[in-house]
Amino acid sequence: MSEALLSLHYHVSPDDFQTAGEASSDVKNKLKKMGFPPEIVRKVAISMYEGEINMVIHAYGGEITVDIGMDEVRAVLKDKGPGIQDIGKAMEAGYSTASEKVRSMGFGAGMGLPNMKKYSDEMKIDTEIGVGTTVTLVVRLA
Amino acid sequence: MRLKDMAELVDARVLCGEELLDEEMGTAFASDLMSDVLAQVKGHPLLITGLCNPQVVRTAEMVDIGCILFVRGKRPDAQTVALAEDGMLCLLATDRTMFEVCGILYAHGCQGTGGECRE
Numbered sequence: 001m002s003e004a005l006l007s008l009h010y011h012v013s014p015d016d017f018q019t020a021g022e023a024s025s026d027v028k029n030k031l032k033k034m035g036f037p038p039e040i041v042r043k044v045a046i047s048m049y050e051g052e053i054n055m056v057i058h059a060y061g062g063e064i065t066v067d068i069g070m071d072e073v074r075a076v077l078k079d080k081g082p083g084i085q086d087i088g089k090a091m092e093a094g095y096s097t098a099s100e101k102v103r104s105m106g107f108g109a110g111m112g113l114p115n116m117k118k119y120s121d122e123m124k125i126d127t128e129i130g131v132g133t134t135v136t137l138v139v140r141l142a
Numbered sequence: 143m144r145l146k147d148m149a150e151l152v153d154a155r156v157l158c159g160e161e162l163l164d165e166e167m168g169t170a171f172a173s174d175l176m177s178d179v180l181a182q183v184k185g186h187p188l189l190i191t192g193l194c195n196p197q198v199v200r201t202a203e204m205v206d207i208g209c210i211l212f213v214r215g216k217r218p219d220a221q222t223v224a225l226a227e228d229g230m231l232c233l234l235a236t237d238r239t240m241f242e243v244c245g246i247l248y249a250h251g252c253q254g255t256g257g258e259c260r261e
Contacts, residue, residue: 021196
C-alpha cells in the first residue's frame with residue numbers, strides 16, 4: 001500500500017458493552033471528514049464494528065490499528081483472547097459460541113465474521129489457541 | 143412521509159432529535175438482531191427495534207440510520223439517549239408491538255428497504 005495518510009490506534013476495553021464501537025465510530029467520522037466516498041466509509045465502519053464487537057464479546061478487548069492510505073484503509077484488530085477453535089465453522093453464517101448475555105444485546109447470531117468478510121475486500125485471520133487472534137481487514141478505494 | 147407523521151401514526155413519543163421530525167422517510171427496517179441490520183440495511187430507513195441498549199445506536203450510526211423507533215414499551219437508558227444526541231440521531235418510543243407498528247406504517251405507504259436478504 002502507499003504511505004498512510006493517517007495512522008490511528010485504539011484500545012478496546014474488555015467486556016464493556018457500553019463503550020464498544022467507540023473506535024469504529026471515530027474512524028467512521030474521520031473518514032467522512034477526510035472526504036472518502038460514503039460506500040467506502042460504510043464498508044470500513046461495518047466490518048470494523050463487527051470486529052470490535054467480537055473483541056469485546058470473545059476476547060477480553062485488545063488493540064486496533066487503522067492505517068488510512070490513498071488507495072486503501074487497513075484495520076488490524078489484535079486481541080489476546082482464547083483464539084478461534086475452528087475458523088471454517090466460525091465463518092459459517094449462523095455458527096456462534098456467544099453467551100446468552102451477548103445474544104440479548106443483539107449480537108451473537110453467528111453473523112460477525114461473515115459480515116466482516118462481506119464488507120471488506122480482504123480479510124485475514126491469524127489465530128492461535130490460548131494466545132490470541134489478529135484480524136486484518138482491508139477496504140480498497142478503487 | 144415525514145418522520146413526524148410516522149411517529150403520530152404509531153403513537154410514539156420523541157426521546158431526542160426533535161429537529162429531525164420534518165425529515166422525509168420512505169422506508170423502514172425492523173429487527174432485534176443488530177448483525178442483520180449491519181448486513182442487510184440499504185439506504186437510510188427508520189430502524190424499528192425492541193432491543194434497547196447503546197449498541198443499537200452504534201449500529202444505526204455505522205449504517206447511517208437517522209432514526210430509531212423502540213417498540214413494546216422499551217425505553218433506552220440515559221447513556222443510550224446521550225449517545226444518540228451526540229450522533230444527532232432521533233429516538234422514538236411506543237408501547238405498540240413491532241408487528242402493529244410495521245402494519246400501521248406499511249398500510250400508510252411506508253416500504254421495506256427492498257433487495258434480497260439471503261446470501
